[in-house]
Amino acid sequence: MIVPDISQNAVAVADHYDDLDPVYRRVWGDHVHHGFWLTGRETPREAVEALVDAVGDRLRLAPGQTCVDIGCGYGATARQVAVTRGVRVTGFTLSAEQARYAAAHPVPDVEIRVRDWLDNGLADASADAAWAIESSEHMVDKPRFFAEAHRVLAPGGRFVVCAWLAETGASGWKVRHLLEPICREGRLPSMGTREEYEAMAAEAGFTVTGFEDVSRRVARTWTICAGRLLKAFLTDPETRRLAFRARNRVFALSIPRLILAYRTGAMRYGIFTLQKAGENGTAGDPG
Template identity: 30%
Template structure:
């Protein structure tokens, strides 16, 4: 799945709360040690001429991009799990609390809450007509897959491009006694090895941003969904263009390219791209929402823990790919705070065929 590289420590407190959306650059920057401030500056300069920009990546072959994504998560997943645990995605926080809440919040609980709130928003049934066969597209090390299996008693298949993630997900699932319900495999979300109409619920938590061809991505999700089944996509998007705009501003494009360079992302899109595709493919009950206000505490917390002693130690053990991702976390904060980056949810239902 397409989450961040590094991670915040898991404090003992159990509250789930948020950070004021007015958090500014000055409140994050001092948390970076001087050495890493220097490296971040070097990364910014490098990214301006990098051939790994969003445009360049989108023109690469899918196989080259897939190899980069697999390497990224092979390198970083161990560090993430060591500090954050099994869930490799944003947490859901009540908006309005100060940055200091990052020290006391139980971020693991917030990540589970993100799953639950997303399911509630998408109106996934819990009793009658609850999903029995689910695919987790971009499964990471299987945190969502296991949660969905427990919640619904469903059969869940998780797919990832990372062999290490698939192996680790399988190991954790076996230890949890869920191997009869949950399985994992290395597979491409744009070319899934499943028959048509195979799943009654398609779950994609923060993997859509890695997809170089959004139309093909949506088409595959629709193909493997049974008639009457539902699709839920939670993903990073850029803001909608304003009236009269034909593109993002140059400084916005530059910021996104820096993030793409670190996290192996192709070109970004607005949430309306997904809803437009959903409508064009004949899906019903299409809706989307912007949940940016509920996740603003996440990246500041990631930064705080990444540059702790434990975090720095894990970074150096993981290598430059993971370090580069950690240095780019500041850009995610800047993107969210400026309104450029949006945390989007999109859901739709595949219509039942008329007899």
């Protein structure tokens, strides 16, 4: 597990997203996650929505199901899934600014709560499905992140996790100059490998029914962000003002690191499909 040299916690994560809220939305939009390019011809907006569709497909959602979006950001994923799949979604975010934006863009059957997932208050076996798109990285206690998902899911429930992952056996220079600074600048308490995630999921009681390394399909996110941010700095005084005023402006340094981390293989992007055992103790169909 990669751990930054400066300890991070939920308060720091909330401050990061509250502070950078206007910059994130100006540069990337209301989906706070990577794009997913299947053909390579998708626009960035189509690519971020494609990642949401990929998660929904892996969850095998059915109309009327009750779902949980762990680390829901601005609620864009929850809204898309609720509308396209006919499900009910409760989203959790640490950011009051993200929740405020979500409240201004309501859709039926979506509720956004400002609350730490590690203390979520949901009843046992109360959800049919759950997902976490790039939020597990911000969890201080990752084993508990998985344990809470397992507790909240009903028997047979599916859980999809999209995660930034450290390269297994990453060399010292990759850790020192790429992975550790990315954790520090992005307010990640830690970054795990595929093997560490699968071990934590299994310890929580999940069966890992699928894993895909989609690094090549998502990596262009950061070159697009870099270009947009540079253009905004040069042409938009308001973005310049917001970025320079931000307490968390150091995150801009992570964009070139992220580009290099993907190109060197130091960082990977994985999609895990997990399942809780059914009433008869079996995990159900794999895949």
